[in-house]
Amino acid sequence: MFTVFDLHCDTTDRLAWQSLPSDLKTASGMDFYGPGDENAPELCRDLKRNHCHISLEGIGDTPWAQCFACYIPDELSARQSFEFFQHVALHMDEQIALNGGRVGLATDGESISAILDSGRVAAVRTIENARFFALDPAYVDKAALGGVLMASLSWNAAGPLASGHDTAEGLTTAGFAALKRMEAKGMAIDVSHLNDRCFDEVASSTDVPLVASHSNSRAVCGAPRNLTDAQFDCIRERGGLVGLNFCCGFLRESGEPTFDDISRHIDRWLERDGEDAIALGSDFDGCDTPRCIASAANMPAFQNLLRARFGETITAKLCGLNALRFFSRRIPATL
Numbered sequence: 292m293f294t295v296f297d298l299h300c301d302t303t304d305r306l307a308w309q310s311l312p313s314d315l316k317t318a319s320g321m322d323f324y325g326p327g328d329e330n331a332p333e334l335c336r337d338l339k340r341n342h343c344h345i346s347l348e349g350i351g352d353t354p355w356a357q358c359f360a361c362y363i364p365d366e367l368s369a370r371q372s373f374e375f376f377q378h379v380a381l382h383m384d385e386q387i388a389l390n391g392g393r394v395g396l397a398t399d400g401e402s403i404s405a406i407l408d409s410g411r412v413a414a415v416r417t418i419e420n421a422r423f424f425a426l427d428p429a430y431v432d433k434a435a436l437g438g439v440l441m442a443s444l445s446w447n448a449a450g451p452l453a454s455g456h457d458t459a460e461g462l463t464t465a466g467f468a469a470l471k472r473m474e475a476k477g478m479a480i481d482v483s484h485l486n487d488r489c490f491d492e493v494a495s496s497t498d499v500p501l502v503a504s505h506s507n508s509r510a511v512c513g514a515p516r517n518l519t520d521a522q523f524d525c526i527r528e529r530g531g532l533v534g535l536n537f538c539c540g541f542l543r544e545s546g547e548p549t550f551d552d553i554s555r556h557i558d559r560w561l562e563r564d565g566e567d568a569i570a571l572g573s574d575f576d577g578c579d580t581p582r583c584i585a586s587a588a589n590m591p592a593f594q595n596l597l598r599a600r601f602g603e604t605i606t607a608k609l610c611g612l613n614a615l616r617f618f619s620r621r622i623p624a625t626l
Contacts, residue, residue: 293594293607294354294407296614298441298534298570299417299483299505301577302345303359305335307382315375319364325576338386338394344575347393347412349587356403356413356611358441358504359383362577363420365448373423373430380416380437387414398438400618415618417481417504418442424469425451431472440618441502442473443481445489453489456515462492474499479618482506482526483534483572486515490522500531500617505572507541508559512552514541523560527568532617533560534572535609537580548581550596557601557609566605570614 301324308316308324309332316322325343328335334342345357361379363372387396395406397413406413421442424430434442444466447455452466462470466489473480474497481504482490494501503526509517518526518533526533535556542548542556560569573580575587584593597606 292353292591293598294356294611294615295590296356296403296570296611296618297575298358298502298532298572298614299360299419299536299577300345300357300573300575301360301362301419302338302343302357302575303379303383304362305343305576306338306341306386307379309336310382311378312374315367315371315378318368318371319366319375321364337389338383339390344573344580344586346587347390350412350590351588353587353590354407354611355587356397356407356415356615358415358417360417360419360504363418363422363446365420365446365450367422369422369425369451372420373426376418376421376423376434383414383416396438397440400440400620403618404615415440419481419504420444420446420450420484421469422451424472425463425465428468428472431469431476431478435476435478439478441479441481441504443484443504444469444493445484445486447484453493454486455484455489456486459486459488461488462496467492467496470496482522484516487519487522494525498529500529501526502531502617503533503572505534505536505538505574507536508556511555511559512541512543514544517541520559520563523563523565523568527563527565530617531568532570532614533565533568534570534614536578537573537575537584538578539581540578542581550581550583550600553581553583554600557605561601561605566608567613569609570617571610 305324394412444453454460
């Protein structure tokens with residue numbers, strides 16, 4: 292059994308959605324977050340036991356560190372997005388308190404390993420589409436004080452900080468300011484969802500290691516959400532991380548992906564000397580995933596497939612060791 296460090300999931304949004312204030316639900320355009328949640332709302336509230344991709348019961352005995360992203364919809368204003376983040380973070384805090392013997396919140400890089408050593412799941416707070424940073428760079432400080440260790444600047448549309456692949460716009464003035472404050476606070480910069488122009492602008496504006504928390508190889512699957520070889524090389528050369536995304540549409544362009552399709556992305560990265568840059572970035576509870584890794588409960592069997600294909604060393608690095616090293620090296624103990 293290999294330690295897991297998964298760089299991205301949307302589980303916290305899914306669990307918190309039912310208690311979200313009605314105005315934020317309306318603005319987001321969704322009454323429920325995940326498929327089937329409206330038919331069994333009681334099964335998508337609690338971290339311990341649920342019908343989501345990730346639950347404490349599904350994780351079982353696997354040593355596991357999980358980046359629980361607060362995904363902020365593009366439809367929300369910067370002000371609304373801060374209210375949204377506060378709600379999702381509070382719900383996660385409540386779930387951790389209810390299950391304190393089973394999970395702990397990591398407040399810095401060093402505490403991730405300490406929580407794992409205690410036999411608990413290490414919960415890492417991250418943000419996907421940190422739109423509220425546009426209100427003022429001081430909101431980066433607020434997020435850091437709240438335990439956020441990594442954040443991205445966009446989702447798919449044009450945003451107040453940066454833009455995703457629905458547009459070709461670049462970083463905004465607020466985006467450059469947020470980037471500099473994130474760098475100063477030691478908050479990891481997540482480049483997943485940035486369009487190619489924004490990726491280049493981020494890479495040229497900072498020399499810190501970058502993370503693509505949930506992105507695959509565009510050479511293997513042409514989805515624009517995936518990384519070009521040059522983008523992967525940039526991240527690798529800086530000592531960053533790329534998280535393998537289990538989203539079916541980012542693994543192959545049509546049809547249901549198999550383990551062989553997943554392996555082709557890993558092979559591509561290994562061909563580019565990426566052994567120390569690869570990680571897991573499941574996107575659990577944010578997408579449809581292949582049957583071989585349908586939920587956290589499938590991880591032991593999935594690791595067996597990885598070990599048979601890539602061997603012990605690569606599997607250990609991919610599943611968790613590379614991410615553990617990155618966060619212990621990159622994130623200071625006091626933000």
